[in-house]
Amino acid sequence: MAEIVLSVEDVSYSYASMDEEDVKALKNVSFDVERGSFVAIIGHNGSGKSTLAKLLNGLFLPKEGRVLVLGMDTQDEDLTWQIRQNAGLVFQNPDNQLVTTIVEEDVAFGLENLGILPADIRVRVDEALEAVGMEAFAMAAPHMLSGGQKQRIAIAGILAMQPQILIFDESTAMLDPMGRREVLSAVRKLQQTKDLTVLWITHFMDEAAQADRVIVMDGGRIVMDDTPQQIFRRADELEQIALDVPMSVKIAREMQKNGVELDCVPIGMQALAEAVCRLK
Ligand SMILES: Nc1ncnc2c1ncn2[C@@H]1O[C@H](COP(=O)(O)OP(=O)(O)OP(=O)(O)O)[C@@H](O)[C@H]1O
Ligand SMILES: [Mg+2]
Incomplete structure (x- = not known):
């Protein structure tokens, strides 16, 4: 059994409202996350993912x-800094996360605030830029970069803090398909080579399909928590809570309607191609 790095125990959260009842955004949510895993979180708008x-x-x-x-425990105010440093949160819009005019200064920004020595900052910044494949852009101006490149700089800024857990809240939503693939593959590589734990919130089912585990949220609750294979088998239930399945699963379902049965639920195009090749 791998080490548990994150524990959510029966958590509820509500937003105060002036005129109506409080909005209950999370209701009795519980789950654990193992070190080194890549967990996708999906759910329609307002299901509680960002909360x-x-x-x-x-x-x-x-x-x-x-x-x-x-x-x-996140309630312990004395630990707030240590917790933030170990669990880095990357948001949707990289423009809101970049603060200076030179890429490497941006990546160093959080470290200066942590009081890290300049020589150590240099090493950490270089390593973080290399990890996201942006070392050639160290002296560039962030506003001159593409969306995908900016998002990778924002990720480098978080990585430089050397967190053990990375949480991405729809961090690829603003990017084109190419930029999305770039960022996701950079993150996957980090997760695998540095044993980082990743929580990946997304509306893209093809991204969720690549995770080790998928948590499905609806109305502030966790309604499914399993491997992508098991989750995307339940296409009808997902549809009822306004969720889709990956393209490869959609194609397999269409084939089935036309009388062609595959021997598995294909997660990803590669798996689909292989299943088709196994047909006699
Ligand atoms: N600042 C806020 N004040 C009041 N209610 C809020 C606030 N932020 C979110 N909510 C409410 O809490 C619930 C959960 O919102 P949350 O942003 O966590 O959903 P989400 O799953 O991230 O949605 P999306 O896919 O649109 O990003 C929703 O009903 C939302 O309207
Ligand atoms: Mg959200």
């Missing part, structure tokens, strides 16, 4: 239940 993301690094505190980051 959950902000609870995972202590930006929000649970109204009920508790969140443990590497065993540290």
Whole structure:
């Protein structure tokens, strides 16, 4: 059994409202995350994904239940900095995350605030830029970069803090298909080579299909939590909560309607091609 790096225990969260009842955004949510895993979180608009993301690094505190980051309770104010440093949160729009006029200064920004020595900052910035494949752009101006490149710089800024857990809240939503693939593959590589734990919130089912595990949210609750194979088998149930399945699964379903049965639920185009080749 791998080490648990993140524990969400019976967490509820509500937003205060002036004129109506409070909005219950999360209701009794519980799950654990193992070190080194890549977990996708899906759910339609308003299902509670972003609220959950902000609870995972202590930006929000649970109204009920508790969140443990590497065993540290997010309610403990003395641990807030340590928790934020270990659980980095990357948002949707890279423009809101870049603050200076030179890429390497941007990546160094958080470190200066942490009081890291200049020589160490140099090493960490170089390593972080290399990790996202942006070392050639160290002296570039962030506003001159493409969306995908900017997002990779934002990720480098978080990586430089050397977190053990990375949480991405629709971080590829603003990118074109190429930029999306770039960022996701950079993150996957980091997860595998540096044993980072990744939580990947997305509306793209093809991205969720690449995860080790998929958590499905609906109305502030977790309604499914399983491998992509098991989750995307349940296409009809997903449809009822306004969710889609990956393209490869859609094609397999269309084939089935036309009388061609594959021997598996193909997750990804490669798996689909292989299943088709196995047909007699
Ligand atoms: N600042 C806020 N004040 C009041 N209610 C909020 C606030 N932020 C979110 N909510 C409500 O909480 C619920 C969950 O919102 P949340 O942003 O977590 O959903 P989400 O799954 O991230 O949605 P999306 O896919 O649109 O990003 C929704 O009903 C939403 O309207
Ligand atoms: Mg959201």
